[in-house]
Structure formats: C-alpha cells, structure tokens
Amino acid sequence: MTTTVENSPVANTKIKVVFVGLMLVMLMASLDQTIVSTALPTIAGDLGGLSHISWVVTAYLLAQTAVTPVYGKLGDLYGRKVVLQVALVLFLAGSALCGLAGNFTELVLFRGLQGLGGGGLMISTTAAIGDVVPPRDRGKYQGYFGAVFGVSSVLGPLLGGFFTSSLSWRAIFYVNLPVGVIAFLVLALTLPSRRESEHHQIDYRGALALALALCGVVLTCTFGGVNFPWLSWQAIVLILVSIGLIVLFSRVERSASEPVLPPRLFSNRTFAVTSAVGLIVGFAMLGSITYLPLFMQVVGGASPTGSGLQILPLMAGLLITSIGSGQIISRTGRYKPFPIAGTFVMIIGLVLLSRMDASTSKLVSSAFMFVFGLGLGLVMQVLVLAVQNAVGYEDLGVATSGATLFRSIGGSIGTAILGSLFSSGLKRNLTAKLTASGQGAQYSASQLSGASADPQKLKQLPPALHSAYTHAFTDSLSVVFLVAAGVAALAFLLTWLLPQLKLRESVQGASADVPGQLGDSFAMPRMPDSVSEIVRALSVLVGREGVRRFIEGVAERAQVDLSAAACWLLVRYHREPNLDLAATCEAARIPVSRGQSALAELMVKAMLDDNYRLTDEGERALARLATERRATLSRLLDGWDPERHHDVATLLTRMADEFGSDASSAVAH
DSSP, X not given: OOOOOOOOOOOHHHHHHHHHHHHHHHHHHHHHHHTTGXXXXXXXXXXXXXXXXXXXXXXXXXXXXXXXXXXXXXXXXXXXXXXXHHHHHHHHHHHHXXXXXXXXXXXXXXXXXXXXXXXXXXXXXXXXXXXXXXXXXXXXXXXXXXXXXXXHHHHHHHHXXXXXXXXXXXXXXXXXXXXXXXXXXXXXXXXXXOOOSSOOOOOHHHHHHXXXXXXXXXXXXXXXXXXXXXXXXXXXXXXXXXXXHHHHHHHHHHHOSSOSSOGGGGGSHHHHHHHHHHHHHHHHHHHHHHHHHHHHHHXXXXXXXXXXXXXXXXXXXXXXXXXXXXXXXHHHOOOTHHHHHHHHHHHHHHHHHHTOOTTOOHHHHHHHHHHHHHHHHHHHHHHHHHHHHHSOHXXXXXXXXXXXXXXXXXXXXXXXXXXXXXXXXXXXXXXHHHHHHTOTTTOOHHHHHHHTOSHHHHTTSOHHHHHHHHHHHHHHHHHHHHHHHHHHHHHHHHHTTSOOOOOOHHHHHHTTOHHHHHHHHTTOOOOSOHHHHHHHHXXXXXXXXXXXXXXXXXXXXXXXXXXXXXXXXXXXXXXXXXXXXXXXXXXTTOOHHHHHHHHHHHHHTTSBOTTSOBOHHHHHHHHHHHHHHHHHHHHHTTTSXXXXXXXXXXXXXXXXXXXXXXXXXXXXX
C-alpha cells in the first residue's frame, strides 16, 4: 500500500461550487438504490416479469457492489476527476437506456450498467473531497455526504412513487439526465484534476472474482425453485459453480498484494461477527423495502405515491434509533447491547409484517413497519463503529469499507432470495386458490401472476378472482417475512458473540457525529484506505469541540499563556514577519480590532520585538505550541499507534500546522 499524498485545498470560494456538484452526484447515485421500489408493480404490469421483478433492484446493487472497491484506487491512479466523469457518463447512459427499455430483460441489463456507474459516483465523490478541502474540515463535508446518502435512501421510494403516479415509471430514470448534465459541467469546470504520486496495486482479479461469485449466488437464488426445482441438475450445477467461485475469490485474495477483502480480517472476531450481522441486516432491509410497496399497491390498493408515504414509518423508526444509539454509545462507551436488542426487535417487526393481509389497516401496518425500523436502526449504527474499534491502523480502511460491503452484498443476495421465495410461493398459492374456486380451467397461475401484476388491472378482475389473487399474494409475502425473521434470528444469536471492547476515544467521539454516521446506517461506501478514516476521525473529534477550544486547550497544556487569537497571530508573524495586519484579518474574516488586541497581547508578553519579529521567548512558545498540537492530535488516535506509520505521522504534522494557523473559528469571538 502506498502513502497517501495530501493535496493543497482549493480556494474557499471554489469549494462551495465543487461541493454542490458533488452533492448532486451523490444524490442521484443514492436515490437509485431505492427509487424503483414503489414503481415495481407498474413496471411489472407494463413490461411483465413479476416472477423476477427483484432483479430491477438486484442488478443495480450487484453491479454497484462489485465495482466499488476498484473505483477508489482507480481515482488514485488516474485522478478523481476523470474517474468521476467516466462513472457519471456510465450512470447517465444507463439511466437513459432504462427509460427507453422495451422489455424486462433490457431494463435489468441497463440497470446493471447504471449500477456500474453508480458505484463509482458514490465512492469518488467522497474521495474528491480530499482534493478540495483541507484535512481539518473533511469530517464536516463527508458528514454532509452521509446525510444526503441517508436522506435520499429514505426519500427514494416516495419520489419513485410520485414520478410514477404523476408522469411515468420511466421518469424516475429520465430525471437523472438534466441533474447529471449540470453536475458534469460544474465538476468539469471547477474540480481540480489530481492523483496520487505513488501507485496502488489494484486487485482486478479479486474484484472480478467477487463479481462472479456474487452473480453465481444471486442467479442460484433467483432461478432455484422458480425456473427449475432445487434438486434438478440445473440447480445443482448453479450451486456447485457458486461454491467454486467463492473458493476462487478466497484464493485470489490470499495472493493479492492489496486485496479487496483481506482474508486475515476474518481472524478478527469482531469483524467476522459484524460482517455476518451486516449481511443479514442488508438482506432484511432491502428485501423489505422492495416488497412492502408491492403489498401496499396490490393488496391495499394504494397509488405508487401512497405506497411511498406508507413506508416512511419504517424509515422514521430507523433514523430515530440509528441517531439515538450513536449518541448514547458516545456517552457510555458500550455498544454491544444495541445489536442484541436491535436484532430482537427486527424479529418482532418481521413477524408482525408477516401477519398483514387485506384487512390490515394503514395505521396497523405503519406501526408494524415502525417497529421493524426501530430494530434496524439499533443494529446498523453499531457495525462500522465496532469494526473501527477492533482493528489496527493497517486494516482500518479496508475493514471499514468491508463492513459496508457486506451490507451491500446482503442487500443483493437478500433481494434475490426473497424474490425467489415470493415468486414460487405466488404461483403455488395461486394454483391452489384457483383450483379451490373452480376457476383453474379458465386461468392459469402463471398467466394471472404476470397479467395482473399491475394494480390497475387487478381492479378489473371479477371479485372472486380478485379475492383469490390477493389471498395468494398475502400468503406468499407472509412466507417471505417469516423467512427474513428466521434469518434475523440467526443474527440475534451472532450478536451475542460480539466482543465488548473498550471504546477508543477516536471512535467514541466520532460516533456522536450524527450526519457522518447517518451514511453508515445505510451502508454508504467508504474509501478502503486507512488515512481517509484517520482524517475523518480527527476532523470530527476536533470539530465537536471547535477549533478555538482546541487551540486554547493546546496552549494551556503547552504552558503558553496566550489567547487563541494570539496563538494564531504568533504563527502568522512567524510565517510573514512583514504581514499587513488589517489585510490578514480581512482575509481571515475576523474583526481588525480583534487582531490588534492579539498583537498587543504578543507585544506585552514579549513574544514579538518592535520590528514584529519573534523573540526568543516567542520562538520557544511557538515550538511548544507546535509540539503540543501534534501530541494532542496523536492522543485522539488512541490505539492506532500513529507514530509507527510514516503517512500518519506526516498527516499529524500537517493537521497540527493547519489548526495552528486557523482563524475563522479560533479568533472570531
């Protein structure tokens, strides 16, 4: 692994413009994870393919998951700007083709293309922040990205329903085009083109092996029991091929110099447990978000927009416990009880959801979803936090990205498995209902399940047939939620194996950074390098107290009797002995009177001579401040042995210098 090279930030006036472009990119990519869920019934009614409708979601997630580990290093090699632009073109091309899709197969293929671009957009936007923002501010900006990612995951179903009801399901893809073009132009004009001076070894073989293994598992789960019986030779071949691909991925990773997922991580008990739990959480969450709108529209008769609104209680519950648990953990230092309680509440929520039928009121179904969301939030907040607390610096980045990777894998596999269970159950239950009602000769189960997937067509069915269909539908979906509850029960057992380690100060402080952790709650991709996580942790920790209090604390521990403003001015006079005080204060956006008071303080305490040169006393004070700033930042990285790693030592020196020369929040008051 190479050393990360920190680039000089661009001017403040330019950061805001770049940031708007990056936010638009993040918004589009994250919305498309969930925006199609409320449009699925309408898509199935228009294009057919109800039996494999989960592939509209799975294709995007699968492609996104497979390419995300590679994009970060491609950005280091060729520059974040060009990689981001290529990903954006892929995403927009996929969006346009999805809107033009003439059949279900085309839509699935184009969703895969869209996912290839989407994975690059999410990881490249967070990486690009390093090209325009100084290290001390990155936690704040990455926190905004996390908030956008989380909120868009919540709003996706609602917006998808709105566009489907008001315009067409194709509009959910077309809307990306004008937004994407604006973002492309903004970034082309403002984002600097920078790259690492040293190259990473990209694990292309590992990424390909991961993609093939995931495809094998998802195809097995999709076609097994639906297109052919589980004991048929086709199913057995798929199972064997999937196992072989998983073994191949494991072997490739053992020989890679910078593997996508280092096998040694699984010897860490915390990583192994959180990965398994994260996979299950992704399984349950995305499976539910995919099929709940289908239930509301087909059984409850809701519009696409209405079904999006009815999912909001689930998201509300998730946000409440996700944010709340992070703040409690930061105060108590204990994280193990939350995933235990969360998986238990998830089981209750899924069992309650399995009891929904045509007679269930909207209030009751909303309460069931709220309970399920509460459980999800209690688990999801903890996974990244626990992993970061348990690994050394060498594995900090890849372990963090691995924790979110497993949730994405769980979402891909879970959507496919639950989709397979639903499709096979619907055909079986429809056959039984049609036979019992004496209408089996007039309608076949396969014909009815495909032709009446559209809620509008369902309303036109004869009452007896409509009743048979809705009962078969609810029976099938009930099995889906019960299976998900069984999988959640496995997660409940696994959470008891999670070690309760002493929480590092860096992890504990960062856990209270609500905007940043909001993205983690929805498995936002993270850069697989450790320095990025170190920068984020430090900027969050210092940001919580404020730079002014940070500098005052440093001065006190260094036994330098100066105010924060005087400390700042001492650094500035050291760099520019002939500086224009008024111009310097104006550039730093602080009152000139405040700068004059700080100058008077330095003169009174003999830190400067009559020519505004640092005296011996001033030089000694400056040295003590620099040493203590660096030592303070180093202490915040408790447990990660920063002095053993050259890149972290270099970063600490630079951040200490930046905090020493910061004025906007240190001097303004």
